[in-house]
Amino acid sequence: MDIEPVGASLIRPGQILTDRGALSAASRWTQAVSEADGVCVIHLSSGADVCEIARDGRPASVVDGQRLVQRDGRGGDRERPGRPRHLPRRHPGAPGAALSVCRVLDGQGVGDEAEERLAPFSAYGSWVDACARGTWLTSSFLERDEFGGYAAWSGTSFATALVAGAIADAARSGPVREAAAQVLDPGGGPANCRSGSSRPVESVEFTLSPWLITRRQRGLLVSPGEGGRMQEPRDPAELLKAAADDDQTAWDELESRYGPRMWAVARVCGLTEADAADAVQGAWLRLLEHLHDIREPSGVGAWLATTTRREALLILRKELPRAPYFDVALDSDPAAAVLEADSSRMLWRTVSTLHEPCRTLLQLVATDLGYQQVALRLGVPIGSVGPTRTRCLEKLRTLISLQETVQ
Amino acid sequence: MINDEYFLAALRLAAGNDPIPGHVSAAARDAYGLRVPQAVTAAPAECAAPHGVRGTDGCHLVRFVAAGLTFDLEVTVGDGLIDVAGQVVPHPGEGTHVDVRTPHLTLTRRLARTGQFAATGLPPGWLSVVCHRPGHAPVQTRWVRIRP
Numbered sequence: 324m325d326i327e328p329v330g331a332s333l334i335r336p337g338q339i340l341t342d343r344g345a346l347s348a349a350s351r352w353t354q355a356v357s358e359a360d361g362v363c364v365i366h367l368s369s370g371a372d373v374c375e376i377a378r379d380g381r382p383a384s385v386v387d388g389q390r391l392v393q394r395d396g397r398g399g400d401r402e403r404p405g406r407p408r409h410l411p412r413r414h415p416g417a418p419g420a421a422l423s424v425c426r427v428l429d430g431q432g433v434g435d436e437a438e439e440r441l442a443p444f445s446a447y448g449s450w451v452d453a454c455a456r457g458t459w460l461t462s463s464f465l466e467r468d469e470f471g472g473y474a475a476w477s478g479t480s481f482a483t484a485l486v487a488g489a490i491a492d493a494a495r496s497g498p499v500r501e502a503a504a505q506v507l508d509p510g511g512g513p514a515n516c517r518s519g520s521s522r523p524v525e526s527v528e529f530t531l532s533p534w535l536i537t538r539r540q541r542g543l544l545v546s547p548g549e550g551g552r553m554q555e556p557r558d559p560a561e562l563l564k565a566a567a568d569d570d571q572t573a574w575d576e577l578e579s580r581y582g583p584r585m586w587a588v589a590r591v592c593g594l595t596e597a598d599a600a601d602a603v604q605g606a607w608l609r610l611l612e613h614l615h616d617i618r619e620p621s622g623v624g625a626w627l628a629t630t631t632r633r634e635a636l637l638i639l640r641k642e643l644p645r646a647p648y649f650d651v652a653l654d655s656d657p658a659a660a661v662l663e664a665d666s667s668r669m670l671w672r673t674v675s676t677l678h679e680p681c682r683t684l685l686q687l688v689a690t691d692l693g694y695q696q697v698a699l700r701l702g703v704p705i706g707s708v709g710p711t712r713t714r715c716l717e718k719l720r721t722l723i724s725l726q727e728t729v730q
Numbered sequence: 731m732i733n734d735e736y737f738l739a740a741l742r743l744a745a746g747n748d749p750i751p752g753h754v755s756a757a758a759r760d761a762y763g764l765r766v767p768q769a770v771t772a773a774p775a776e777c778a779a780p781h782g783v784r785g786t787d788g789c790h791l792v793r794f795v796a797a798g799l800t801f802d803l804e805v806t807v808g809d810g811l812i813d814v815a816g817q818v819v820p821h822p823g824e825g826t827h828v829d830v831r832t833p834h835l836t837l838t839r840r841l842a843r844t845g846q847f848a849a850t851g852l853p854p855g856w857l858s859v860v861c862h863r864p865g866h867a868p869v870q871t872r873w874v875r876i877r878p
Contacts, residue, residue, distance in 0.1 A: 566762070574762040582758055586750035591739030600754045601855065601875060604833065607761045608856055608873040612771045638875070670740055689741035716737050 560620035567614040578607070581624045585631040592635035605634035673722050681715035688712060757833060764831060766860055769868045772796030794859075794871040801859060801871050807878045813850040818861055821845040825864040832857055854878060 557565070557576065565573030585606055589599035609630050610623075617623055674685050680701050687697045698705040742748050772794035794801040803816045814830050818841060830837045830849040833856055839847040854877050860870040 569767070571759075571762050575759050578755060578758045582755050583750045586754060587739045587742065587748065590748055596751065600751070600757070601877070603750075603754055604757050604761065604856060605873065605875060607758045608764070608833075608858075611761060611765050612870075612872060614765070634875075641877075674741070685741060688738060719737060 558621065559623045563614070563617060563620045563623045577610075577623065577627075581627045584624070585627055588628050588631045589635045592632060592639060594635055594638060598638050599635070602631055602635040602638055606631040609634070670723070673719060676722070677715065677718060680711060681718060684708070684711060684715055685719065761833060764833065764858075766868050766870050769860065769870045770797045772799065772801055772869055772871045774872060774874075775800070790874075790876060792871075792874055797867070797869050799861060799869055801861070801869075803859065803871070805857070805874075805876050807854060807876060810854065810878065811850070812852045812854050812857070812876050813848070814852065814857070814859070815848045816846065816859060818845045818847075822861060822863040822866075827862050829860040829862070830857070831860060 557573070559577075559580075562573045562577050562580075566577060582603070585603045586599060589602040592599075592602075594602060606627055610617075610627060617626060619626070674682060677685070680703070683701060684697060687700060694705055694708040697708050701708075703711070773796065775793045775795040790803075790805040790807075792803045792805065794803075798820075799822060800819050801816060802819070803814055806813045806815075816828070816830075818826075818828065821841065821843070822845075826841050828839050828841060828847050830839065830847075830852065832852050834853055837849040837852065839849055841847055855875065856873045857876050858871050858873045860868050862868050
């Protein structure tokens with residue numbers, strides 16, 4: 324692939340991408356970086372494997388005073404470049420030498436507003452050093468299919484190329500660290516990557532139009548002193564929207580938030596582990612089908628639980644065609660609501676208000692102890708455990724219903 | 731009774747018992763890779779044989795309809811693997827291909843002139859077929875669960 328020089332700077336494409344834009348192994352990245360003699364800015368695009376490198380601390384051995392490694396802070400992709408997978412992490416061993424370019428501005432539209440708006444696929448991660456336009460840029464691309472070595476595309480990979488080009492261009496007249504500092508405006512731009520006092524990028528091969536780069540120390544959602552952790556969990560509606568907009572991290576967060584409950588729903592329907600796994604997977608696939616048309620995005624957790632229950636019951640009916648069919652799919656059973664709402668704490672608080680033996684008994688049955696064990700620990704005859712359990716659950720149900728009425 | 735079971739499940743969930751297995755979480759996360767942006771989803775429809783029936787030979791017939799296309803899938807389960815013989819009508823035109831997908835394996839097939847295609851040796855579980863037509867949004871069938 325031939326790439327035109329930018330002024331006195333040269334761009335050396337690294338041939339380490341696979342033909343689908345997927346990532347090569349971390350070791351190949353490391354090799355590419357160490358072989359890049361005389362290169363002052365190294366732009367590592369597609370971040371998943373780079374994140375691996377960063378975790379291993381390997382860049383420290385290849386970043387010296389003369390060079391700067393800049394990486395695309397977003398994750399890699401199995402299907403096309405630029406799809407987000409991971410939140411960025413700054414490499415701990417090379418402060419100042421490794422940059423994270425993660426926030427991507429939406430260049431569509433005109434005027435300041437378009438410049439300030441984040442692209443829908445932009446990360447909200449911590450440790451973002453720079454932002455740049457990342458939508459519909461013409462850039463060098465693979466020599467395959469209809470792409471004759473160039474493509475107009477959107478993605479963080481395209482935004483990072485802008486930053487790399489700008490730094491390389493500035494580095495013609497001085498050490499690269501100074502060039503980076505100059506381009507990245509160490510005075511710090513306004514918090515949301517507005518243009519502020521930053522400098523326009525000019526004469527960079529990748530740009531269609533001049534664009535602005537600002538330094539960002541931390542993402543919007545991270546407060547100083549928090550060590551880069553997300554300050555506020557994203558609300559369900561926001562997660563759903565982000566997942567619909569190509570953000571794998573949002574999908575993963577939905578999974579970690581609702582997966583355990585979906586599992587419990589499938590199991591309570593009486594499914595084996597294998598069938599419960601099918602029911603949970605089925606519910607996620609349904610969500611994929613409905614990413615854009617969930618009626619109440621803020622209730623996506625309940626939607627997932629209900630869908631899991633429906634899939635579980637369908638599996639049950641298929642496996643045991645003669646089994647009695649519980650029509651619980653759409654009722655408003657308070658017990659089902661307890662399981663499907665985010666109310667574990669409320670549930671245990673309620674249990675703790677019960678008198679003995681109910682309090683202890685429910686704690687014991689929740690840990691899956693057999694009746695014999697429960698009887699032993701409570702010091703009651705084994706024959707009384709079943710009836711007591713029923714009575715205690717009845718009390719619990721009454722209390723929960725009362726609480727729901729009050730709410 | 732189901733109420734009590736729900737309460738117990740909620741208590742177990744809150745107590746951290748019966749946690750979701752790691753592979754179930756991982757599969758859910760990987761499912762995101764199965765997203766087909768802008769795809770139209772074809773819903774199950776009635777077909778000549780009642781849809782979703784399991785024939786005596788372990789054969790399922792399912793029909794999906796959307797965007798003017800009808801997908802007829804005949805799914806056979808044997809030897810622990812599933813075979814899919816399908817037809818898209820009317821023929822969506824030159825350059826069309828279908829992806830026969832499971833969460834773990836996707837097989838790509840060109841359509842025959844008759845609109846027919848076949849894919850064999852897929853792992854049992856969730857299955858969906860996506861039809862890619864040049865110049866049109868892709869059409870995907872809803873996911874169906876196929877188990878022996």
